[in-house]
Amino acid sequence: xxxxxxxxxxxxxxxxxxxxxxxxxxxxxxxxxxxxxxxxxxxxxxxxxxxxxxxxxxxxxxxxxxxxxxxxxxxxxxxxxxxxxxxxxxxxxxxxxxxxxxxxxxxxxxxxxxxxxxxxxxxxxxxxxxxxxxxxxxxxxxxxxxxxxxxxxxxxxx
Numbered sequence: 001x002x003x004x005x006x007x008x009x010x011x012x013x014x015x016x017x018x019x020x021x022x023x024x025x026x027x028x029x030x031x032x033x034x035x036x037x038x039x040x041x042x043x044x045x046x047x048x049x050x051x052x053x054x055x056x057x058x059x060x061x062x063x064x065x066x067x068x069x070x071x072x073x074x075x076x077x078x079x080x081x082x083x084x085x086x087x088x089x090x091x092x093x094x095x096x097x098x099x100x101x102x103x104x105x106x107x108x109x110x111x112x113x114x115x116x117x118x119x120x121x122x123x124x125x126x127x128x129x130x131x132x133x134x135x136x137x138x139x140x141x142x143x144x145x146x147x148x149x150x151x152x153x154x155x156x157x158x
Contacts, residue, residue: 095101106112113119 096105111119111121
């Protein structure tokens with residue numbers, strides 16, 4: 001038993017034990033490194049790079065495609081509105097070809113009357129007073145109108 005205790009404390013035994021412990025630590029660290037490294041391989045990195053490049057390369061054309069589709073839809077909507085406007089104008093032209101419609105519009109817009117009829121125009125009294133007040137301002141010099149406007153705005157503040 002004394003030989004075993006002596007071997008336990010001998011330098012060779014201690015160095016051998018230290019070597020085994022160091023080898024075990026190195027082996028554990030290498031397996032950890034390999035485990036970490038195995039998550040992202042060179043192929044995976046290349047694939048990620050290719051995908052990013054494709055996304056960047058296709059982003060601008062896709063944006064252009066979407067904007068052009070929106071522009072096409074807007075132009076189609078404008079074309080439809082223009083077609084509806086053309087139909088309205090054709091209907092109006094066809095109405096003006098009718099003599100009865102033309103006569104009705106002439107009477108309504110130009111206040112024409114046929115021989116033997118009496119035409120009447122009703123004037124709003126408030127509108128007549130308003131026009132006389134506007135004529136009074138037109139007879140004065142411009143600077144008087146400006147000064148009156150300043151006085152009115154100053155009076156409205158208080």
